[in-house]
Amino acid sequence: MVAPGRGPPGQVGRFRGMRGIFLHVLHVTESRLQFQDIRRRFGRLAVLTGVSGAVGPGGMLLVTGPNGSGKSTLLRCLSGLLAPDGGTIEYRETNGGPGAPLDAAERRQRVGMVSPDLAFYAELTVEENLAFFAGLRRVPPDRGLAVLGRLGLPLDRLAGALSSGMRQRLRWAWALLHSPRLLLLDEPFQNFDAPGERTARELLAEHLAGGGLAVVANPSALDFDHAERLDLGR
Amino acid sequence: MRNASTWAAEATSVFVKEWRCEFRTRYALNTLALFAFTTLVVVSVSLGPLGVSRAHGTAVLPVLLWVILLFSVAAGLPRSFVQEEETGTAMALRLAATPSALFCGKLAYGLTLVLALEAMLTPVYVAMTNLKVVSPGLLAGVLAAGGYGLAAGSTLVAAIIAQARSKGTLFSVLAFPVLLPLLLLSVELTRLAVAGSPPGVALPQLLLYDASVTVAGLMLFPAVWNP
Numbered sequence: 001m002v003a004p005g006r007g008p009p010g011q012v013g014r015f016r017g018m019r020g021i022f023l024h025v026l027h028v029t030e031s032r033l034q035f036q037d038i039r040r041r042f043g044r045l046a047v048l049t050g051v052s053g054a055v056g057p058g059g060m061l062l063v064t065g066p067n068g069s070g071k072s073t074l075l076r077c078l079s080g081l082l083a084p085d086g087g088t089i090e091y092r093e094t095n096g097g098p099g100a101p102l103d104a105a106e107r108r109q110r111v112g113m114v115s116p117d118l119a120f121y122a123e124l125t126v127e128e129n130l131a132f133f134a135g136l137r138r139v140p141p142d143r144g145l146a147v148l149g150r151l152g153l154p155l156d157r158l159a160g161a162l163s164s165g166m167r168q169r170l171r172w173a174w175a176l177l178h179s180p181r182l183l184l185l186d187e188p189f190q191n192f193d194a195p196g197e198r199t200a201r202e203l204l205a206e207h208l209a210g211g212g213l214a215v216v217a218n219p220s221a222l223d224f225d226h227a228e229r230l231d232l233g234r
Numbered sequence: 235m236r237n238a239s240t241w242a243a244e245a246t247s248v249f250v251k252e253w254r255c256e257f258r259t260r261y262a263l264n265t266l267a268l269f270a271f272t273t274l275v276v277v278s279v280s281l282g283p284l285g286v287s288r289a290h291g292t293a294v295l296p297v298l299l300w301v302i303l304l305f306s307v308a309a310g311l312p313r314s315f316v317q318e319e320e321t322g323t324a325m326a327l328r329l330a331a332t333p334s335a336l337f338c339g340k341l342a343y344g345l346t347l348v349l350a351l352e353a354m355l356t357p358v359y360v361a362m363t364n365l366k367v368v369s370p371g372l373l374a375g376v377l378a379a380g381g382y383g384l385a386a387g388s389t390l391v392a393a394i395i396a397q398a399r400s401k402g403t404l405f406s407v408l409a410f411p412v413l414l415p416l417l418l419l420s421v422e423l424t425r426l427a428v429a430g431s432p433p434g435v436a437l438p439q440l441l442l443y444d445a446s447v448t449v450a451g452l453m454l455f456p457a458v459w460n461p
Contacts, residue, residue, distance in 0.1 A: 081328060081460075105460070108329050119322030121251070123258040135247035136330040138240050174326065 248339025
């Protein structure tokens with residue numbers, strides 16, 4: 001495991017001093033996520049039965065509940081990866097005006113997501129993975145590389161050779177690559193060592209401070225005092 | 235204009251990624267080469283070192299050429315989307331890629347793979363079976379158009395089956411009606427190229443098939459990819 005700020009010289013070092021890079025253009029626009037009465041079944045199993053919540057600029061919604069309570073399913077619905085059986089999801093990114101809610105396809109393109117199910121190309125290096133997805137996102141890979149610089153991940157390592165904690169760092173860099181205003185974080189600190197978790201929390205705090213919003217799913221309540229809470233425990 | 239260029243850049247990114255991963259694993263290359271070489275040797279040995287008579291060759295050899303191509307492609311190409319699902323990279327792709335650009339990037343990868351296979355296989359096949367081709371230009375055109383159809387049809391079917399449980403069975407079931415018209419037309423046109431006859435309506439039909447599969451792929455893929 002490479003500690004933050006201790007990556008190979010020339011890879012991580014060049015990104016030092018970019019700490020404030022995440023205080024970007026978020027303040028220019030306002031975003032709001034609102035979902036009501038979300039229902040989702042898998043066959044006979046009803047996973048989500050009328051879940052509602054909302055989060056505004058700079059806000060965080062903390063979704064808690066035991067395993068199988070539907071936290072990941074809810075995040076997939078919010079991201080547009082999964083269509084809910086019922087209910088409404090309204091996510092707007094406005095530039096002063098009211099703005100129309102984004103449909104599922106637009107949400108998929110806009111959100112930043114960290115999830116244990118998120119995997120990368122094992123045959124490509126960390127840098128090649130980020131460059132590929134930056135190409136798809138039509139953004140330069142700089143932001144993702146800067147995140148990796150802070151999290152301390154060697155860029156030339158094959159993604160298939162990463163430890164679970166390193167993969168989690170790559171997920172964070174991938175999620176922040178396109179400067180999303182909405183972060184959907186499913187067990188975001190899983191497998192991190194203490195410095196990694198500290199840096200990830202800093203990244204999240206900077207995202208919120210810049211006017212971004214976040215929905216965080218975690219089995220237990222995290223020590224974020226200012227977060228709204230949504231308990232899916234049954 | 236900017237949208238078209240960014241879309242093309244996305245498709246190119248997918249294409250480059252596919253080849254970069256392929257060169258590092260060589261899964262499809264090895265599978266295609268193994269199937270192509272094995273069936274080529276079997277056909278050549280079975281027909282004898284001197285080949286078959288010209289009358290029989292014109293009727294039989296085009297069929298065997300396309301059987302070899304179909305077997306090789308069916309062994310290698312369906313993996314392109316299945317692998318994304320199995321390794322978990324599909325989620326990142328769904329969140330980042332424009333579906334139509336993803337489809338075209340994958341199609342371009344499949345097409346170059348099939349064309350490379352045809353370019354290596356066909357001359358060896360022609361030499362080993364002593365096949366006399368009167369219209370090599372038409373044969374090249376048929377291989378290009380037929381190869382495109384194979385790549386497009388396989389890519390579309392691969393995308394459809396990627397999320398199913400019985401992927402192998404489903405590929406066979408779905409690929410049969412999709413690829414059958416293509417193979418019938420390609421075999422007929424290859425026969426005409428060998429005999430030196432004009433292509434007639436078969437060539438426009440083959441091109442129409444290619445266009446239809448491409449349009450169907452572009453229209454169906456977003457729905458298939460994002461259930």
